[in-house]
Amino acid sequence: MKKIHLVGLxxxxxxxxxxxxxxxxxxxxxxxxxxxxVIATMGLNLTxxxxxxxxxxxxxxxxxxxxxxxxxxxxxxxxxxxxxxxMAGCFVIGLALGFPALRVQTIYLAFATLGFNTAVWLVMxxxxxxxxxxxxxxxxxxxSLFGFSLDGNLAYYYFVLGMAVLLGALLWGLLRxxxxxxxxxxxxxxxxxxxxxxHIQAYTLLSFAIGAVYAGxxxxxxxxxxxxxxxxxxxxxxxxxxxLMVVVGGPGYFFGPLLGSAVGVLLPEWLRFAQxxxxxxxxxxxxxxxxxxxxxxxxxxxxxxxxxxxxxxxAARSAAAAKLGAGA
Amino acid sequence: MTDFxxxxxxxxxxxxxxxxxxxxxxxxxxxxxxxxxAQGEFVMLPAFxxxxxxxxxxxxxxSFVLTCVVAVVVLGWAFKRGIADPLLRHGLMPIVVATIGxxxxxxxxxxxxxxxxxxxxxxLFADKxxxxxxxxxxxxxxxxxxxALLLVFATQAFLQKTVTGRAMQAxxxxxxxxxxxxxxxxxxxxxxFAINALLACAAALLVTPTYLAKFDMGEPLGTKAFFAAIIGxxxxxxxxxxGGLIVGVSExxxxxxxxxxxKDAVALVVFMxxxxxxxxxxxxxxxxxxx
Amino acid sequence: xxxxxxxxxxxxxxxxxxxxxxxxxxEVMPGEIFGVIGPNGSGKTTMFNSVLGQITxxxxxxxxxxxxxxxxxPMQLNQLGVGRTFQTLQVFGKMSVRDNLIVAAQEHQGSxxxxxxxxxxxxxxxxxxxxxxxxxxxxVADKKAGELSYGQQKLVDIAMAFMSEPDLVLLDExxxxxxxxxxxxxxxxxxxxxxxxxxxxxxxxxNMDFVMDLCHRILVMVEGTVMAIGTPAEIRANKQVxxxxxxx
Numbered sequence: 069m070k071k072i073h074l075v076g077l078x079x080x081x082x083x084x085x086x087x088x089x090x091x092x093x094x095x096x097x098x099x100x101x102x103x104x105x106v107i108a109t110m111g112l113n114l115t116x117x118x119x120x121x122x123x124x125x126x127x128x129x130x131x132x133x134x135x136x137x138x139x140x141x142x143x144x145x146x147x148x149x150x151x152x153x154x155m156a157g158c159f160v161i162g163l164a165l166g167f168p169a170l171r172v173q174t175i176y177l178a179f180a181t182l183g184f185n186t187a188v189w190l191v192m193x194x195x196x197x198x199x200x201x202x203x204x205x206x207x208x209x210x211x212s213l214f215g216f217s218l219d220g221n222l223a224y225y226y227f228v229l230g231m232a233v234l235l236g237a238l239l240w241g242l243l244r245x246x247x248x249x250x251x252x253x254x255x256x257x258x259x260x261x262x263x264x265x266x267h268i269q270a271y272t273l274l275s276f277a278i279g280a281v282y283a284g285x286x287x288x289x290x291x292x293x294x295x296x297x298x299x300x301x302x303x304x305x306x307x308x309x310x311x312l313m314v315v316v317g318g319p320g321y322f323f324g325p326l327l328g329s330a331v332g333v334l335l336p337e338w339l340r341f342a343q344x345x346x347x348x349x350x351x352x353x354x355x356x357x358x359x360x361x362x363x364x365x366x367x368x369x370x371x372x373x374x375x376x377x378x379x380x381x382x383a384a385r386s387a388a389a390a391k392l393g394a395g396a
Numbered sequence: 397m398t399d400f401x402x403x404x405x406x407x408x409x410x411x412x413x414x415x416x417x418x419x420x421x422x423x424x425x426x427x428x429x430x431x432x433x434a435q436g437e438f439v440m441l442p443a444f445x446x447x448x449x450x451x452x453x454x455x456x457x458x459s460f461v462l463t464c465v466v467a468v469v470v471l472g473w474a475f476k477r478g479i480a481d482p483l484l485r486h487g488l489m490p491i492v493v494a495t496i497g498x499x500x501x502x503x504x505x506x507x508x509x510x511x512x513x514x515x516x517x518x519x520l521f522a523d524k525x526x527x528x529x530x531x532x533x534x535x536x537x538x539x540x541x542x543x544a545l546l547l548v549f550a551t552q553a554f555l556q557k558t559v560t561g562r563a564m565q566a567x568x569x570x571x572x573x574x575x576x577x578x579x580x581x582x583x584x585x586x587x588x589f590a591i592n593a594l595l596a597c598a599a600a601l602l603v604t605p606t607y608l609a610k611f612d613m614g615e616p617l618g619t620k621a622f623f624a625a626i627i628g629x630x631x632x633x634x635x636x637x638x639g640g641l642i643v644g645v646s647e648x649x650x651x652x653x654x655x656x657x658x659k660d661a662v663a664l665v666v667f668m669x670x671x672x673x674x675x676x677x678x679x680x681x682x683x684x685x686x687x
Numbered sequence: 688x689x690x691x692x693x694x695x696x697x698x699x700x701x702x703x704x705x706x707x708x709x710x711x712x713x714e715v716m717p718g719e720i721f722g723v724i725g726p727n728g729s730g731k732t733t734m735f736n737s738v739l740g741q742i743t744x745x746x747x748x749x750x751x752x753x754x755x756x757x758x759x760x761p762m763q764l765n766q767l768g769v770g771r772t773f774q775t776l777q778v779f780g781k782m783s784v785r786d787n788l789i790v791a792a793q794e795h796q797g798s799x800x801x802x803x804x805x806x807x808x809x810x811x812x813x814x815x816x817x818x819x820x821x822x823x824x825x826x827v828a829d830k831k832a833g834e835l836s837y838g839q840q841k842l843v844d845i846a847m848a849f850m851s852e853p854d855l856v857l858l859d860e861x862x863x864x865x866x867x868x869x870x871x872x873x874x875x876x877x878x879x880x881x882x883x884x885x886x887x888x889x890x891x892x893x894n895m896d897f898v899m900d901l902c903h904r905i906l907v908m909v910e911g912t913v914m915a916i917g918t919p920a921e922i923r924a925n926k927q928v929x930x931x932x933x934x935x
Contacts, residue, residue, distance in 0.1 A: 122489075168672060174488055175431055176675045179626055183668045186619075186660070194657045246802040246809050249790040253779055260777040263739070265765035265794040265851065305615070308496055315493050320781075344508035347500055354497025358490045359482055377834075 080326075084229055093221050097293075100225045102334040103232045104290045109313050109325035110239055111282025116311065117319030118243065119275035120255025121169055122178040125185035126310045129158045129280040131192055131302025133287025138205045138297045139198065147211035147292065154284045162280025166273035185304045192299040204298030208291050218292075228289050235282060240322065242278075251275060255320075309333075312354055318364025327365055401531045403648045409537040411644020412544030416599040417621035418628065418636035419548055420592035426568040426631060427588035430480050431492050434499035436618020438471050438593065443600040443609045444506055447515060456518050464597045471593040476586055499614070507611040519605035540602045547598055548637045551591060555633065564588060616660075623667040629677025638679060642666060690753055692717050692855050692887045693738075698747030700730075700737050707733040708744070709911040715855070715887050720877065722902030722919075723891045726932060730911040731891050732774065735857055739771055740764050752854065766795070770853035774860050778843050780833025784824060787832050787843055788815040792850035811850070818846045822876060838869045845873070849880060857889045862897055870894065874901050899923065907932060 088096050112126045133154040140150035168180045192199050199205065210218045218224045242248065253261035254271050262268050291297050309332055317328025331350070339346045361367055417435055424430045432438070442463045449459035479498065483490045520543075524535040555561035566574040567584040575581050599617075607613055624643045628635025643663040650662035670677060691714035700708040708730045715721045725731050737744040740761040749757045751767055759767070779787050793809040796802065802809070819828050822842045827835055832843055841861070848856050858877075862870050874897055881888060892898045898905060899919040907914045907928050914932075915925050922928055 172671065172675050175492070176626070176671055178492070179622060180668070180671045183664055183671065186664050187668070190658065190661050190664070194655075242803065244807050246790075246793045246796075246805050246807070248807070249782065249786060249793065250802075252782060253790050256779045256781055257777055259741075259761075260773070260779070261790075263761040263765055263771055263773075264791045264847065265762055266790070267762055267794070267799070270799060304619075312493065312496060342508075344504045344512070347504035348508055349501075351497045351499070351501025351504060355479065355494045355501065358494035358497065359479070362483075362486055362490045 088222060088225055096221045096225050098334060098337055100228045100293050101337060102329055103228045104286050104293060105329040105333045106325050107232050107235055108283045108286035109310055109329050110236065111279035112310055113314050113319065113325050115275045115279035116314055119251040121275055122174060123181045124178050124307050124311055125181035126283050127302045127306035128185040128188040129162060129283035130287040131188060132158055133284030134291040134297050135192060135199055137288040138208045138291045141209050142205060151288045154288045155281050158280040158284030159277045162277035163273050166276035169272050170269055182304055185307050189299055189303045192302060202298060204296060206296045208295045208297060210292045231289060316357060316364055318366030321364065321366035324364055324366050398531045403652050404645055405533055406537045407645035407648030408641055409541040411641040412541050413599050413603045414620045414624045414643050415548060415637040415640025416544055416595045417617060418624035418640050419551060419633060420595040421621050422625045422630060422633055422636045423588050424592050427564060428480060428585045429484055433492055433495040434502060435621050436614030437499045437502040438596040439600045439617055440614035441502060442467050442597040443517060443604040444510060447609055460601055464594055467593040467597050468590045472590040473586060476589045503611050512611060514608040514610040517604035517609050544602060552633060620663060623663050626677060627667055627670045629680025631681060632679045635677050635679035691715055692752060694750040695738060696748040698734060698737060699745045700733055701745055706911055711913055713906055713913060713916055715889060717887055718885050719904060720881055720888045720890060720902045722898040722905040723889060723908060724898055724905060725908035729908045731908050739857060768854040770848035770851060771857040772844050772848050772859055772861065776840055776844055778832040778840050781831060784828045784830060784832055784843050785815050787847055788818055788850050791847035795851050818849060822846050837864060838866050841865055853886060855887050859891050862892055862894045870897055877901060
């Protein structure tokens with residue numbers, strides 16, 4: 069990591085550690101809410117941004133994680149058992165969702181994941197005996213960690229922050245390893261990748277599975293954060309918003325989810341009083357972003373650098389041409 | 397049996413409207429490679445426009461014509477020049493994302509700027525009932541079905557029998573060859589966008605009386621239109637109508653005979669089966685993966 | 688080592704009524720540079736796409752070092768020791784040149800699971816640097832591959848095929864679109880690699896001087912069948928070939 073990035077990261081972490089005790093409950097809640105989505109969109113960024121797949125069904129895994137933990141808590145089973153179960157479930161289902169990706173291209177894959185999300189959401193909405201249907205599940209408890217109760221908003225916030233940092237570090241490690249290059253190869257040129265011995269089927273399935281696990285963990289944390297689970301936050305519209313968050317931040321940029329979630333989740337919650345107008349501006353901003361910065365906000369430094377290089381190359385060419393002209 | 401026929405016919409009526417929206421969607425894809433995720437909102441906006449004109453005292457049909465004109469300019473020309481043209485050269489996903497953003501903006505713009513409530517919308521058809529061989533049908537259902545079918549067939553006739561229409565088909569099949577043959581490709585693509593806008597207006601006129609005009613009416617409509625287009629065959633315009641009818645009828649039948657809560661599931665199941673086993677759609681042609 | 692590296696027996700591939708490859712047989716010996724020439728549409732690329740797993744042949748048998756590889760996928764073939772370049776440039780534009788080379792061989796180190804914990808360059812840094820120096824692209828090694836000139840990208844493309852030290856490398860038109868001044872450089876490079884690495888190369892090319900100078904033996908393919916196989920001298924003297932392809 070470049071030095072300036074490291075400094076920036078440390079500064080952000082310091083803020084995230086030091087500021088919340090001075091905020092009111094609502095402020096702490098917002099930051100926790102934002103971090104949950106950062107975790108979810110980190111997973112989506114892997115699937116879509118690094119591995120180049122299409123997934124408009126991410127919120128389904130978010131919901132599977134949330135409902136798994138909530139249902140198990142209601143049945144008296146600890147969060148610490150519910151969480152790994154949610155992860156395992158999301159991993160398996162994520163793998164299964166990857167199979168259509170092997171057979172079906174781009175836009176059809178996007179539609180297939182959309183269909184998957186709708187199916188999962190329908191089950192959540194209709195199967196009252198399991199999920200409480202539209203009435204949902206309330207009084208979802210917060211876990212305790214080594215005897216420490218995480219009931220308080222601030223305590224829970226630090227827990228979510230710790231999970232986010234841990235999961236971010238794990239993802240960073242994975243992307244730094246040969247897997248990271250394999251995913252990029254899969255995204256940028258799957259045919260060449262295959263002929264270099266890269267097992268594109270395996271990496272495709274794993275990109276879906278790992279992304280799903282991240283969403284599942286985020287969902288579990290979400291359940292205990294908001295303490296009331298109902299189907300609405302896990303519908304296709306939520307998947308589409310998560311996709312937009314990855315795109316706005318910058319697909320394939322590690323910190324894209326931080327920025328994208330802030331724009332997609334933090335700001336609208338904060339500006340709740342003007343939510344419809346905010347979403348109008350957000351939608352319009354997405355359109356403009358596609359027209360001017362199709363690689364997302366974090367691509368700005370790269371674009372500036374590319375423009376500078378182009379200018380330097382052009383200047384060098386003019387200088388060379390002038391020399392030739394002078395000699396003629 | 398009479399119940400079944402009633403459900404079938406009213407399902408066909410709704411399905412025909414889905415077919416209109418799906419047809420425009422398919423034509424845009426074929427002619428220019430545009431996936432319009434805001435197709436549902438392209439129906440919602442004209443619905444409100446017509447209400448707007450009506451509030452100035454214009455009769456329904458006059459509002460409709462005015463809205464058509466505005467739609468061709470805004471949802472046809474402006475959409476093409478402003479969004480589709482600049483983004484299509486970057487591949488598929490930028491246009492998908494941009495139209496998703498457009499849908500969100502349109503939906504919330506109407507919600508915040510006009511009204512968040514549902515508004516009644518005048519129907520073209522009087523509130524009459526027919527009784528044919530013991531089956532009770534509403535004039536609205538029959539009228540809607542007939543009109544939608546007429547529009548779809550008219551569009552297809554235009555595409556197949558007129559010079560302009562055949563030029564548009566040529567552009568859809570092979571843009572480079574069409575250019576070499578002297579066809580004004582950008583203009584043909586514009587006509588496609590214009591037809592999509594007109595079909596959306598027609599869909600608005602036919603569907604809004606039943607479902608009421610609301611800022612979010614476009615969401616389920618858009619989704620059903622995508623499903624219908626894929627089920628019928630994304631590279632085939634006849635498929636759009638077939639897909640729409642399948643979705644409309646199966647929804648209605650499922651709501652009555654299985655369960656109202658899983659009404660949406662039926663269209664979804666058909667859609668998933670098609671995507672996984674015949675992704676080119678029921679009437680579509682297989683597209684080879686290029687090495 | 689005795690026996691051919693690659694043995695193709697009676698390979699056939701049709702597209703509907705068109706017989707693109709109509710019964711082709713040949714052998715490539717170890718350490719050999721084997722050229723393949725023929726007019727456009729003669730079936731060269733179809734044949735090699737069938738040999739290398741991109742397409743499934745209709746009939747015929749392909750053996751690599753005596754082992755049947757007919758119908759195996761490109762990924763399996765690479766793991767068995769086959770490398771290739773494509774007619775069109777296929778580098779990973781967003782990765783650096785060095786990373787392009789590393790990714791070209793990393794899947795041969797350890798297993799999927801062990802690679803999760805391996806260092807970023809899989810220990811291939813030195814090998815990549817050696818190839819970078821051999822290909823004289825040290826000055827652009829850390830740039831993104833997409834930012835290089837066409838000729839430089841072509842060199843990266845070719846270098847990638849050699850990273851995993853395959854027994855057999857197919858180069859599909861390595862000189863296409865390349866500046867004439869670079870063609871000589873590519874020829875020298877390939878001769879160097881052939882001497883130091885003891886692998887066999889198959890080179891499909893249209894540039895006659897390049898092929899005649901570089902290759903030990905040449906196969907001439909016309910209309911889906913083999914017209915002649917021989918040394919450059921033999922091919923140059925072959926009347927049939929001259930009439931059909933090389934001209935007088």
